[in-house]
Amino acid sequence: METTRTTDLLNELSTDDSNIHFKSYITSHADDMSCDNLQDYFNLYFKDHPELLTADVIKRSNLDRGYAYQILNGRKPHPGKYKLVLLALCAGMNLKEIQRALTISGNAVLYPKFPQDAALIVCINQNCTSAFEVMNFFAENNLDFPE
Known part of the structure; x- marks a missing residue:
């Protein structure tokens, strides 16, 4: 954006x-x-990226479809940190945009001193666009993906 x-x-x-x-x-x-809720934030992001299809982003995130739609339509304003990161990453958001989404949702931002957060930052900066790529990176580095 x-x-x-x-x-x-x-x-x-x-x-x-x-x-x-x-x-x-x-x-x-x-x-x-500034957006004050995730629904507006994602709506603006998707408006700026008309090539993105919501269904494709959700599929790449490997999140439960209902849960992901609840995040996007505002019924889940405070989703889990790592689920939100996966959804935003699969939408192609950069680190700054993902950190903003985390802040809006009331979650802690990714912190480079936490190994799992550091791994996610690497995945974001390497432009990973699917949960599959992220999970592979975690497996290659003997890390469990946080719940």
Whole structure:
């Protein structure tokens, strides 16, 4: 998700006429505003990536279909950390985007001092796009995937 840099937004609000143009500012930067729930966050992500099919992302994540749809439609606003990471990774999110999704969901971000989290960070940075690839990486490195 390409967003405008925060410093650029602050500069825009720091102009003398920012009070006059506030409504147009809000309208023109609607996509840059923070999402406060996973449903909106994923909706924006899928909007920016029209080539992604939700069913394909869920299939690659190897999550229970019902559970994944509950995350995406907002009925599961606080999913398990590692299930959310798998879903976001299979959607092609980068590390920054996944960390943001974790924060929105109330989960701890991936922490490089935890071996499983470090392994997931490597998988994300290597652009793994399926649970199969992630599980193989874990197996190759004698790690159990966290529940």
